[in-house]
Amino acid sequence: MASRPITTFEFLKLKESTLGERIRFFREEVGKLNAKSDYTTKAISERLGVTPQSITAVERGDSKNPSYQLVYGLTKELNISLDVLNDDFYRGEIKTFTIGCSELKPASQQSSSAERQSDLPSDFHFGCYIYQLFPNGRMRFIYNKDTVNTVDHKTFIDCLARFIAEVEMHSRSGDLFDDAIADHPSPLHHAIELFKASIEHPNVFPLFPIKDWNQLYNDFLSKYEQQEDKQDEQA
Template sequence: MPIQTMNDVQLLVLASMSMGQRIRFIREIMGTLFGKEKYTTKTLATKLQVTPQTLTAIERGDSLNPSFNVIYGLAKAFNVKVEVFTDEYYESKPIKPFTVGFVDEDEEIDVDWENDDPEDKSPSVKPEDNSRLGLYITQHFDNGETRIVTSHLTNNNINPVRLVETLCRITMELQILDQSSMDKKHVQFSDLKDNPYNLAVRRYHSLLTEPEEFPLGQTEYWNNLIRQFNEHARHYQKQKEVQ
């Protein structure tokens, strides 16, 4: 039965996307369930009697006013409600899970949105809603030495939007430093293709979709590592002074 229920991580990713990105995200899931060749833009376009370029434009966000008939057709092809493509759907907290796919590959079914268990009050816990942001700024010298210049931990919890915004600003500052260091004597145009916000959003998506690349550890262990580094640095500094 190739039906998949969107989990908390997938719902968070969808909430941060545009309509076109959500369509592509769900299309790729359908491809995983039923075979990628059955859910290419070309295959779907044939079923919906539109051009592949039309679907590509919607997914990329180039089509600002896509036809409702096309959007409805996509929803039917994925067996989801049209609402799951909209921003409004993800404004409710917790976000209501939904399913994609069909019990039978050739069967179309209607998802009953009213049959959720009313007694199920379990919250959808998202680590991003219960976290603060910490920042360390370090100097790394050409002779192999490193020191911590400053550190800061926010007093208040941050949400995913604030996390992405902060990553964007930090990324932008680093890009400016990298770009200006190429020619310290002249102002020059940047040839960077990726804007900081897109890079920040991609990093946020990676946190959710590739947790193995960003493993969680105990805070006390992290604090011990910083203490050990500072103790080593003080000892190293005294040795230098003696020499």
């Protein structure tokens, strides 16, 4: 059976998924990997000796407490570990693994830079900097705050979308209804694409120590505070 590693973004989607959604994801992805085999609900149900409706009910969430025998049979058919269907597996750090492999093994990192961040926690804090830009080419920071509580990627994307929406509302040059909708993706779509890009292109969104950034920021502010003090003294 062919196999492939899941991506970090797929892991995060699976984290938010229900049991049925996870089963459907694995069934469809394993089917793509093994095109010569039949992974429709009808074909799998015949091999397991159950009705197609019983599998469909699980995938749709209509069957709230599917039998262990059915779920276990599906994992054997899809050649996946039972662990990857459980909520507990998706808590804590992001864990990429291989689809089409009944043994739960970490996905190979090989040469792909897209998965270098797979050891990051799936919950994290986030922060923002707000500043003013003036027509004379100067600027100043007004607000700088990090969250006290951690959030997951879904909450982060929602917050990012709201911020993008606010900025874009003040960035349109003409009437709101005159702007071509096709040229302006929704804030939520924009936020999702940015988040995906941060995972798929880590070199463009580099990770670095917080202390290094804080030092640079404080040095920057200190430099201009001293300049302001000198100007006040000269005045």
